Amino acid sequence: MNRSRILVGTALASTALLTAGCGSGSDSGNAGSKEPIQSGGTLTGYYSNFPDSLDPALAFTSNSFQVMWPVYGTLLTYKRGAGAAASELTPGLASAMPDISADGTGYTLTLRPGLTYSDGSAVKASDFEHEIKRVLQLQSGGATYYGGIQGVDAYTKAGKADGDISGITANDATGTIRIRLTAPDAQFKYKLALPFAALVPGDTPFKDETKTPPPGVGPLSITNVQDRKGFSLQKVASFKALPDVPVASADRIDISIVSNQRRQAQDVLQNKVDFINDPPPADQLRILREQAKGRYAEYTTNSTYYYFLNVQAKPFDDPLVRQAVATAVDERALARLFSGLLEPDCNLLAPGMVGYKKLNPCPYGAIDQAPDIAKAKALIQQSGHAGESITVWSDDQDPSPAVANYMADLLNQIGLKAKPKSIDGDSFYNAVSDQSTKAQIGVYNWFEDYPHPQSFLQLVDGKAITPTYNINLSNENDPALNALIKKGDSYLDVHQGEAAFEQADALAVKDASVIPYGHRKLTVITSDRVAFGRVFFSPVYQLDFSSLALKATK
DSSP: OOOOTTOOSSTTOOOTTOOOOOOOOOSSOOTTOOOOEESOOEEEEEESSOOSOSSTTTOOSHHHHHHHHHHSOOSEEEOOOSGGGGGSEEESSBSSSOEEOTTSOEEEEEBOTTOBOTTSOBOOTTHHHHHHHHHHHTTOTTGGGGTTBTTHHHHHHHTOTTOOOTTEEEETTTTEEEEEBSSOOTTHHHHTTSGGGOOOOTTOOSSOOSSSOOOOSSSEEEEEEETTTEEEEEEOTTOOOBTTBOOOSSSEEEEEEOOOHHHHHHHHHTTSSSEESSOOOHHHHHHHHHHOTTSEEEEEOSEEEEEEEOTTSTTTTSHHHHHHHHHHOOHHHHHHHTTTOEEEOOOSSOTTSTTOOOOSSOTTOOTTSOOOHHHHHHHHHHHTOTTOEEEEEEESSTTHHHHHHHHHHHHHHTTOEEEEEEEOHHHHHHHHTSGGGOOOEEEEEEEOSSSOTHHHHGGGOGGGOOSSSOSOTTOOOOHHHHHHHHHHHTOSSGGGGHHHHHHHHHHHHHHTSEEEEEEEEEEEEEOTTBOGGGOOEETTTEEOGGGOOEEOOO
């Protein structure tokens, strides 16, 4: 998903409203910290933009997913561990990982006993099918994830909201849920952990419930929704901790929408607000790094920022030209454009993915050293494409235009004739993903759909190429690469495909149809009142609101 901190989703995403985040540099939070805290109290925070929806069936952006995580429990969730462990699936509302049939199409799960929603009503196994129906009826962006369930097509065509999805059966007495797929899907376990598949009461209406979000199973509930101005997260006193879902510490968290990020930075620094969710402007970062020590940290996300080079458009159909560009790119210079909120790297896979093995050295030069510009110039001359005209595409959201300008200057430096072209963020993806545009090269940012390597490798998978809404923007269609991706994705246990995914990552980078240059960082900044050692940052969902707590008073 091009999931700029704001956009989650497959090929439907744009890069609008991108946000991200010197501190520990760790990949996860401090879930194991024993820093003393006081129970209860009210905390305050800022969002730059109101979430796209506060209904789990429709929420489709990163900041809304962040809210969904502690509010709407899913059958499977993620471990509260450190580093890559925090991307490992674990039972959530289900009592165990699913029992999968020998042919890979049948999934059986059983609910933990005694589960209740935030309004006190009992959780039923049949509620799962109801939520999937809501996702389909509301034509949610998440509907595509569940199209492989047997009977979904027939249910959708029938047009009856209360109809039956034949591939889902539930026994409310035993809490058993059985799901039958039309074909094996190695990623289906991850789809069960998405907020779209969260359980809500079986009488939840088939409409966007953002104004009055439905009850969920989690440590927090959404209350006091103010039209586009803010909302609150209230502690659910009746919620009992699950192995990887702890109870909330604060009684309430009030979140206000404040678009002025400079004001956000100043307010948190002066302890006028307890946390800000989005990274501050570049000119405020230095101040916060210096003056907010002990309550400021940066974390690398499961994301990859890269240039796509269209192998079906001149001059990038020539491997020599692609190699020249890859040789000339200076990841250090690009990191400076992000004020350090970028972890330089040349891997397409993000560090939190199974199959990630840091390419060292990178095939076209070490990322911590100056690039070989002379070699890049020689490759352009050898290719015969010197002086060829090129347009470098990007959206208009900072710092994408600067990243495009950097590439245009670089192409001119090595012997090509390039100019940048930045367009509205809401239109960018639709434009470059349309084959008729014939975009030669561009800036693109990718955040995981879920922490499965296929979420990234689909960007270079030949079978992903489509005339419009094409996520394989480079139009890479290497048979050897396709075979490795297919092999890795054939295993229901993602770890069994690790070697294939690792090889696919290395081959994609070597072919230089994509030139990854780093992974985005997000920031966590709190007031002095917050027990910072208790704050948990998930590489999947970012800041965990249920971990926010007040320091113990002396």
